[in-house]
Amino acid sequence: METHRIAPDSALDLGALDPADTGGIDKDTAKAETKALNRRLEELQELLYAEGKHRVLIVLQAMDAAGKDGTIRHVFDRLNPQGVKVASFKKPTSRELAHDYLWRVHEHTPGTGEITIFNRSHYEDVLIVRVLGLVPEDRWSRRYRHIRDFEQILADEGTTILKFYLHISREEQRERLQARLDDPSKHWKFDVGDLEQRKLWDDYMSAYETAISETSTGQAPWYVIPAEHKWFRNLAISRILVDTLEGLNMAYPEQTDDLTGIVVE
Numbered sequence: 112m113e114t115h116r117i118a119p120d121s122a123l124d125l126g127a128l129d130p131a132d133t134g135g136i137d138k139d140t141a142k143a144e145t146k147a148l149n150r151r152l153e154e155l156q157e158l159l160y161a162e163g164k165h166r167v168l169i170v171l172q173a174m175d176a177a178g179k180d181g182t183i184r185h186v187f188d189r190l191n192p193q194g195v196k197v198a199s200f201k202k203p204t205s206r207e208l209a210h211d212y213l214w215r216v217h218e219h220t221p222g223t224g225e226i227t228i229f230n231r232s233h234y235e236d237v238l239i240v241r242v243l244g245l246v247p248e249d250r251w252s253r254r255y256r257h258i259r260d261f262e263q264i265l266a267d268e269g270t271t272i273l274k275f276y277l278h279i280s281r282e283e284q285r286e287r288l289q290a291r292l293d294d295p296s297k298h299w300k301f302d303v304g305d306l307e308q309r310k311l312w313d314d315y316m317s318a319y320e321t322a323i324s325e326t327s328t329g330q331a332p333w334y335v336i337p338a339e340h341k342w343f344r345n346l347a348i349s350r351i352l353v354d355t356l357e358g359l360n361m362a363y364p365e366q367t368d369d370l371t372g373i374v375v376e
Contacts, residue, residue, distance in 0.1 A: 115334040115347060117327040123320045125335070130278040132337040141346040145185075148349035153189040155356040159224055160194040162361045166221040166270040169352075170229045172238075173277035174315060175305045176287035178338050179230050182277065185345045186352070187228065196221070199230040212236040212254070213261055220265060233258060237322045242314045255325035266330035273355060274331060275348060276323060277338035281312050 114134065117123055133141070159165055171179045183197060198219035207215040213233055221227035237258070241251045262272055279287075288305060291297040308315070327333035334351060338344040 115336055115351070117323055117333045117335060119328050121324060121327070123324045123335070125278065125316050125320055128278060128335055128337070130280050130283065130337050131339040133340055133343045136343065136346070138340070138342050141342045145342070145346045145349050148346070148353050149186070149189050151353050152186075152349065152356070153191075155353065155361070156190045156194055156226060158361045158363065159226065159356065159359075160191065161224075161363050163224040163364070164269070165359050165361065166223055166265075167226045167356070168221055168229065168265065168270050168272045169226065170232045170234070170272070170274040171277065172232060172234050172274070172319075173338070174279065174284055174312075175302075175308060176284050176291070177277040177279045178341060178344060179277065181341060182275075182344060182348060183228055183230065185341075186348050187226075190226070194225055196225060196227045197230055198227060200232055200235060213257065217261075221270060223269070233261070234322055234326075238315065238318050239308075241318045242311050255322070258326050259328060259331075262326070262328070262331040271355060271359065272331035273351065274327075274333045275351075276319060276333060276335050277344060278335050279338050281309075283339045284309065284312075 159167065171182060173179050187195060196219070200216070203212075203215065216229075216233045219227060219229070237251055237254050240246055241248075266272060288301065288309070291301040323333045323335070334347075336344055336347050
């Protein structure tokens with residue numbers, strides 16, 4: 112876990128981190144371990160739901176084609192949908208824009224016993240908003256403090272927060288976007304606008320570095336996950352999730368009724 116965790120108050124240089132790193136683990140070993148971790152995650156999610164004491168918020172951020180959807184599909188595929196929600200934050204509606212930028216986010220945070228996954232999140236308001244200059248710098252620069260305070264509120268009220276940045280290179284993104292173009296069945300995943308955003312790669316890297324450095328805290332840590340090998344991405348996130356949930360020391364609620372001698376007929 113600590114290999115990928117960004118310490119509070121540390122300066123992040125994404126260029127110094129290898130997005131193809133696998134920690135010396137081979138693909139077959141990683142897949143076998145991930146399968147076992149998925150089974151354990153299934154058990155832990157049932158326990159979380161049954162105990163009804165904790166809340167878990169998972170934030171996924173990444174450049175286009177880095178694998179947010181794939182992460183959700185492969186890491187969380189065995190979980191009971193009754194206790195898991197996915198919230199995707201796209202371009203704000205006119206109603207959302209009439210409120211503060213966190214207004215649309217708070218209602219999607221997890222309830223007791225739930226896991227909620229943010230596929231993109233409130234961080235878009237210090238990423239795309241900054242890069243495209245949608246609001247003045249004096250506004251978006253204050254939002255790091257807002258976000259730290261918002262996440263502290265959630266943590267104080269019992270929410271465990273894990274934030275993952277899926278790290279790929281510009282060349283890897285090019286290959287993945289081209290693969291979508293080359294496969295007609297994947298055309299629905301391709302947005303011409305992604306090419307314009309791709310031109311701003313360096314600006315986005317700078318925005319991500321600042322956002323992660325400013326908001327990785329003890330209560331809401333950021334993890335930079337090497338994501339060019341999807342099998343390693345899945346393994347690294349699964350390890351962190353299982354380790355974190357096991358650290359909650361959960362237990363099934365005690366049965367208050369006396370069940371001795373009861374026979375179901």
